Amino acid sequence: MKALMSLGALIGVAGLLLLGGMIFDVIPSNTVRLVEGYMPMQMLFEFACFVAGFAGLSYMMSAMGMALPRFWQGIGFWAFVLLYLKFRVYPPIPFSVRAMYGTVSLVAVFMWVSASEEDWKKFKQPIMNVLDAQTGMNRLLRYAYLVILPILIGGFSYNVMMPKSEEPIELRTVHPAPPASTKVHGKTYTLQTSQNPYRVNQEGKYDQEYTNANIVEQGMGRLMKPNANPWDDKNQGYLKYVREGGEIFFQNCHFCHGDNLNGRGLHAFAFNPIPANFTDPGTIAQLQETFIFWRVSKGGIGLPNEGFPWASVMPPWEQHLTVDEIWKVILFEYWHTGYYPRTWD
Amino acid sequence: MMDSITQKAGIAAVAAFGVVLVSSAGYSSVSAQGLPEGFKKGDLAPEPSAEMIEAGKRVYFTKCVWCHGVDGAGDGPGADRLWPRPRNFNQGTFKIRHTASGELPLFDAKKPIPGQNDLFETVTHGLPGSAMPSWEGILTEEQRLQVLAFVTTQLVKDRKFTDKQSETQTVLQLAEIKAKPATDESKKRGSELVVEKKCVECHGMEGRGDGNAFNLKDDWGFSIQPADWHKCWNFRGSRQDPYNVGNIFRTFSTGVNGTPMPSFADNTTVDERWDIANFVNSLCERDALGNPLPIDPLTDKPKINFVVPSDLVEGEIPTDMEHEAWKKAPKRYVAMGGQITHKPRNFVNRIDDIWVRSLYNDKSIVYLLEWDDRTKSVAEGKLPWAPTQVNIDIKEQEPKTGEGESIAAHQNNYTVYNDAIAIETAVKWKELPAPIKPRYLFGTNDQFPVDIVKWEADGSLRAFKGTGWDKDFEERDNYEESMKLLKGEWKDGRWYVMIQRPLGNKKDQDYDEDTFFEMGQYIPTVFFAWDGHNGDAGRKMAVSAFFYTFMNPPIPRETYIYPAVIAVGVVLLEGWVLTRRANKKKGKTL
Numbered sequence: 001m002k003a004l005m006s007l008g009a010l011i012g013v014a015g016l017l018l019l020g021g022m023i024f025d026v027i028p029s030n031t032v033r034l035v036e037g038y039m040p041m042q043m044l045f046e047f048a049c050f051v052a053g054f055a056g057l058s059y060m061m062s063a064m065g066m067a068l069p070r071f072w073q074g075i076g077f078w079a080f081v082l083l084y085l086k087f088r089v090y091p092p093i094p095f096s097v098r099a100m101y102g103t104v105s106l107v108a109v110f111m112w113v114s115a116s117e118e119d120w121k122k123f124k125q126p127i128m129n130v131l132d133a134q135t136g137m138n139r140l141l142r143y144a145y146l147v148i149l150p151i152l153i154g155g156f157s158y159n160v161m162m163p164k165s166e167e168p169i170e171l172r173t174v175h176p177a178p179p180a181s182t183k184v185h186g187k188t189y190t191l192q193t194s195q196n197p198y199r200v201n202q203e204g205k206y207d208q209e210y211t212n213a214n215i216v217e218q219g220m221g222r223l224m225k226p227n228a229n230p231w232d233d234k235n236q237g238y239l240k241y242v243r244e245g246g247e248i249f250f251q252n253c254h255f256c257h258g259d260n261l262n263g264r265g266l267h268a269f270a271f272n273p274i275p276a277n278f279t280d281p282g283t284i285a286q287l288q289e290t291f292i293f294w295r296v297s298k299g300g301i302g303l304p305n306e307g308f309p310w311a312s313v314m315p316p317w318e319q320h321l322t323v324d325e326i327w328k329v330i331l332f333e334y335w336h337t338g339y340y341p342r343t344w345d
Numbered sequence: 346m347m348d349s350i351t352q353k354a355g356i357a358a359v360a361a362f363g364v365v366l367v368s369s370a371g372y373s374s375v376s377a378q379g380l381p382e383g384f385k386k387g388d389l390a391p392e393p394s395a396e397m398i399e400a401g402k403r404v405y406f407t408k409c410v411w412c413h414g415v416d417g418a419g420d421g422p423g424a425d426r427l428w429p430r431p432r433n434f435n436q437g438t439f440k441i442r443h444t445a446s447g448e449l450p451l452f453d454a455k456k457p458i459p460g461q462n463d464l465f466e467t468v469t470h471g472l473p474g475s476a477m478p479s480w481e482g483i484l485t486e487e488q489r490l491q492v493l494a495f496v497t498t499q500l501v502k503d504r505k506f507t508d509k510q511s512e513t514q515t516v517l518q519l520a521e522i523k524a525k526p527a528t529d530e531s532k533k534r535g536s537e538l539v540v541e542k543k544c545v546e547c548h549g550m551e552g553r554g555d556g557n558a559f560n561l562k563d564d565w566g567f568s569i570q571p572a573d574w575h576k577c578w579n580f581r582g583s584r585q586d587p588y589n590v591g592n593i594f595r596t597f598s599t600g601v602n603g604t605p606m607p608s609f610a611d612n613t614t615v616d617e618r619w620d621i622a623n624f625v626n627s628l629c630e631r632d633a634l635g636n637p638l639p640i641d642p643l644t645d646k647p648k649i650n651f652v653v654p655s656d657l658v659e660g661e662i663p664t665d666m667e668h669e670a671w672k673k674a675p676k677r678y679v680a681m682g683g684q685i686t687h688k689p690r691n692f693v694n695r696i697d698d699i700w701v702r703s704l705y706n707d708k709s710i711v712y713l714l715e716w717d718d719r720t721k722s723v724a725e726g727k728l729p730w731a732p733t734q735v736n737i738d739i740k741e742q743e744p745k746t747g748e749g750e751s752i753a754a755h756q757n758n759y760t761v762y763n764d765a766i767a768i769e770t771a772v773k774w775k776e777l778p779a780p781i782k783p784r785y786l787f788g789t790n791d792q793f794p795v796d797i798v799k800w801e802a803d804g805s806l807r808a809f810k811g812t813g814w815d816k817d818f819e820e821r822d823n824y825e826e827s828m829k830l831l832k833g834e835w836k837d838g839r840w841y842v843m844i845q846r847p848l849g850n851k852k853d854q855d856y857d858e859d860t861f862f863e864m865g866q867y868i869p870t871v872f873f874a875w876d877g878h879n880g881d882a883g884r885k886m887a888v889s890a891f892f893y894t895f896m897n898p899p900i901p902r903e904t905y906i907y908p909a910v911i912a913v914g915v916v917l918l919e920g921w922v923l924t925r926r927a928n929k930k931k932g933k934t935l
Contacts, residue, residue: 131922131923131926132926132930142923145919146916146919149915149919150912150913150915150916150919151912153911153912153915154908154909154911154912154915155908157907157908157911158904158905158908161903161904161907161908162900162904163865163897163898163900163901163904165652165654165895165897166652167650167651167652167893168779168780168867168893170780216407221404221483221484221485221488222407223403223404223407223408223488224403224406224407226403229403229406230406231406231410231415246411246422247411247422248422249411250411250412250421250422250423251422251423251425251426251744252685254411254423254476255426255476255683255685255692256682256685258478259408259411259412259423259476259477259478260408260478260480260483262483264478264643264644265476266427266475266476267682267683267685267694268644268682269641269644269646269649269680269682270680270681270682270697270888270889270890271682271890272649272651272890272891299686301784301814305781308780309784310781310782310783310784310785310789310891311782311785311890311891313682313685313686313785313888313890314686315685315686315687319687319688320688336407
């Protein structure tokens with residue numbers, strides 16, 4: 001038991017040092033990366049480690065006769081949660097979301113410290129001590145609070161009342177419902193039944209399985225399959241079209257969607273909303289190939305109102321590309337990200 | 346068992362520490378080997394293993410080939426619409442190094458240590474200001490080393506990283522050179538040195554990269570441009586840490602291979618190099634208090650705030666930029682991307698940001714726009730189309746492989762048009778249910794048009810009504826008298842333009858064409874910029890996203906009164922709690 005608690009304490013100290021390093025920017029906040037796609041699970045695990053670490057730490061400290069009062073434990077843990085959310089989670093999450101988590105954890109801390117009458121008493125004790133001001137230190141604290149609290153609250157309300165020019169919040173639907181069919185270059189495509197004509201095998205037949213087998217490896221650094229190089233001159237069918245799609249992508253799309261299809265292209269920084277990140281499992285991996293075909297052909301202008309068509313710089317690519325070129329680009333996007341398109345059934 | 350390993354590790358660590366100590370003790374400012382100050386001889390790295398090269402080939406043909414090409418000649422399908430062009434690896438010429446001018450960069454397939462592995466750092470952090478992204482988090486450390494093993498052994502064809510006969514390594518010992526603090530004295534000396542060492546001939550009198558802007562070519566004959574010292578986030582070797590003066594010191598010490606930027610290691614002392622680096626670093630844009638701008642980690646550019654606040658002034662709006670009101674007005678960074686939505690598309694936008702400030706009084710609003718443009722461009726002749734025309738048919742450049750046809754080759758050889766800037770605001774924005782706006786490029790339709798005020802370098806200021814991206818502008822003829830150009834000046838690579846327009850009201854103005862500016866409201870605003878020497882005209886331009894002009898209302902008196910009342914209330918509350926507690930202790934109950 002003791003060994004377990006010591007281990008916990010060790011984890012706690014190491015974790016606190018790591019977090020401290022990130023807060024003071026000694027360690028960049030993306031040092032120990034939260035793996036894309038697995039982030040929630042990894043975060044929960046890490047958090048559980050922290051809790052175990054703190055339990056161990058508090059046990060060790062009380063064993064050494066330096067027990068931390070329950071009051072400070074509660075406050076300390078709450079502060080830890082806030083700091084963890086702000087400095088550990090990368091990419092950063094907005095303040096409004098952090099505020100929500102902060103409130104939830106505040107409630108949790110209260111439930112923890114008020115679990116039994118005795119605990120609650122222990123928790124209240126430091127507050128009562130200050131109110132009663134039996135010792136010199138507490139008297140000093142009481143006077144300090146008397147002065148500081150009104151100033152703080154007054155200042156805070158002044159800050160709130162001061163007119164500010166903050167960016168208005170706009171909630172945009174990223175994937176609006178697609179239409180049943182779309183007309184591109186004079187031909188109508190039914191989204192439910194259309195197929196990518198280039199998803200073919202070496203014999204030139206539509207073959208979902210064959211192309212899926214040639215999709216690059218999953219994981220962070222998605223690479224092409226060994227011996228499935230789209231730049232090989234001997235390629236026929238799928239891989240040849242992947243290469244042609246890639247050429248079109250790098251002549252037209254990568255300026256915004258990025259060399260790695262992650263929405264961080266050369267011009268991306270200027271635009272709002274930022275271009276779509278195809279490597280994010282929430283984009284093309286969730287969508288049908290025909291949905292992408294509709295979005296690429298019609299661009300930002302073609303979006304319904306909830307998709308903010310006025311703010312998008314995505315051109316209707318049918319003005320610049322042929323239907324065949326659009327299908328090839330889509331083929332390339334799935335190949336490069338390593339995702340399979342969703343199917344209707 | 347466990348102990349012996351720890352012991353060994355301990356000995357190794359102590360030994361390593363000893364080596365560092367001894368080696369740094371041997372370092373002196375004037376080298377015995379006749380090397381430039383701050384440099385030391387280095388060893389060539391061993392050749393990477395065959396497996397590594399093979400694994401690197403897979404990385405290369407998935408990620409890099411699209412720009413750098415099958416043979417690494419910098420001619421992939423993406424290359425021809427990029428400027429600067431992707432690196433041609435064949436000659437082994439690399440820009441960002443810790444090695445002396447002309448030498449190969451540091452690369453060791455087994456040592457991904459900052460400061461000791463130039464190519465690894467370039468792949469990791471990317472080259473800001475170019476299309477080369479940061480590959481950190483995309484490729485693992487191992488994959489980054491693998492791809493470099495492939496590039497250095499298979500695609501660098503004219504030189505060999507392991508050839509002891511032909512290659513030397515003279516390494517800048519940046520980690521061991523103590524940085525000189527950026528005192529005023531150091532910066533002043535640096536400012537004198539950049540003139541003395543002729544830096545200003547290329548980088549311009551104010552360091553905006555505007556000197557010699559037409560004649561510079563790289564080793565492959567492509568026109569290139571000197572760095573703009575005011576945009577340190579675009580420094581290729583900034584390593585995602587743009588305000589770090591060490592990066593400037595390194596570039597200045599080693600030169601930039603393949604470009605006209607030489608190494609100054611031979612004709613400056615380390616001390617002088619720090620002075621120059623401190624001076625160059627001090628020029629980079631900072632906030633009003635002189636602090637570095639916050640950099641967005643996702644884009645490596647300054648963070649963007651999409652609200653352009655406008656402050657109220659009593660009486661006339663000052664036209665002098667040095668006026669207190671302008672100095673106090675918040676300055677906003679407006680990022681600009683290329684207009685690649687409608688033909689003719691602008692893949693290479695040379696204006697990548699503008700700075701906006703604004704003031705207003707009871708009648709007008711004034712925008713002060715500043716942006717860096719290396720060349721002052723005023724059209725040589727008349728435009729071959731009407732200025733209101735949107736659908737001009739400028740032939741778009743095909744992405745052709747080959748130096749003669751590519752955008753990079755064409756740069757600086759375009760017909761010169763006017764530099765220009767435009768502010769587009771939404772008309773009738775109050776009727777649009779929030780958050781709906783007209784389309785950012787020239788409005789939606791007749792019902793929801795936009796109001797475009799455009800200034801051109803010939804001194805003209807015109808207003809247009811835009812009713813959709815595919816419709817010609819309507820020029821507004823009665824608007825000229827109500828607008829005013831307060832300033833339009835190009836100086837040392839920077840434009841300063843001050844445009845005044847009426848706030849608009851229902852009585853005097855045309856509600857269907859005018860934007861009405863209202864205090865305390867978010868007015869959708871877009872900025873467009875044209876670089877005349879980039880062939881920018883019509884819709885070939887740089888565009889911003891939607892910003893908001895926000896006219897700050899005067900601070901109401903309540904803002905000062907209520908907090909005071911609240912504070913007094915808190916004091917009373919405290920008194921009540923304390924009294925109650927005291928009474929309770931004494932056993933009294935209220």
